[in-house]
Amino acid sequence: MTSDTSAPLFIGWDVGGWNCDKNPSSRDALVVLDSQRNVLGRPWRGNLRRPINQSADTDAFISRLLNLCELDASRFDSAPVVLAIDTPLGFSQGFIDLVVNGQAADAIEGSSENPYLFRRTExxxxxxxxxxxxxxxxxxxxxxxxxxxxxxxxxxxxxSCGVWTDQIRLRAIEAYPSACKRSNTMSELHEQYGIGKSPDAQWPEGFHHADQVDALTCALIAWLSHFQPGKLVQPTSEIPVREGWIFAPVDD
Structure with a gap:
């Protein structure tokens, strides 16, 4: 299969802890898709700590991600990349105000409404x-x-709120695979890979762990954000920009 090496790439990153090297249940996982949602190279699972530390700049970081997935990064050196990351990419404004400015929030009751523990997107x-x-x-x-x-x-x-960039090649957003389980949109996209309603019930060829399936879901969110953003819930104007936003399907 030949891919347009200047077309966008969509990378899903299911994030493991800083020292997840030997964690059997949770490690970093990567999946790369092209514009037609074909999986490029091979899904990868391990710890990204060392590749992150070894990358001097954005291009080097992207190259290492592609190489980990057994792709020749030099073939895609002009390709823009959308990276969807499965982890919170910000802390709440309430927590920042408390830590930085000593500014307390109003009365706090239920856990899910706690402005220190959760961002507005959560x-x-x-x-x-x-x-x-x-x-x-x-x-x-x-x-x-x-x-x-x-x-x-x-x-x-x-x-913009929930979208980070190097202003040249990379755009990064936050994804949350658990928020996609009830989505018909995501179920239809998963069918391309032979995945049923429950993603971990059947793994596509080349996938060996649920972390990799979550990374695939993230890559599909990246693809939707580029080609069909109307199918994802978008942040409204009152969302604090630095908190970020979880991009999830509208129909979930």
Whole structure:
């Protein structure tokens, strides 16, 4: 199969902790898709800590991601990339105000409404029956800081709420595969890979772990954000820009 080496690439990254090398249940996973949603190379699973540390700039980082997936990165050196990352890519404005400015929020009651523990995007999901995790209370701080570290190094500019960029080649967004399980849109996209309603019930050829299937879902969110953004819930004007936004299907 021949791919247009200047067309966009869509990379899904399911994030593991900083030191997930020997974690049997959760590690970093990558999947690369082309514009026709074909899987390029091979899904990868391991720890991205060392490739992140070894990358001097954005191009080097992208090249390492592609090489890990057994792709010749030099063939895609002009391809723009959309990277969808499965981890919180910001902390809540309430938490930042508390830590940086010593500014307390108003009275706090229910956990899902706690402005320190959850961003507005997560509270939005709670209001719709989902249960997103908190980077502060749910032991995903390692993954969250890993994702934010990558943004700070390789996509430090905010293009719009929930979209980070290097202003040249890379755009990064936040995805959340658990928010896609009830989506007909995502189910239809998954059918291309032989995945049924429950993604972990059947793995496509070349996939060996649920982390890789989650990375595929992230890559599909990246693809939707580029070609069919109307099928993803978009942030509204009152969302704090630095908090970011979880891009999930409208029909979930």
């Amino acid at each position: 509270r939005f999901l709670f209001e719709r029956g989902l249960n997103p995790l908190s980077p502060l209370k749910d032991m995903i701080g390692s993954q969250a800081t890993k994702g934010m570290h990558v943004l700070a190094r390789f996509a430090p500019m905010i293009e």
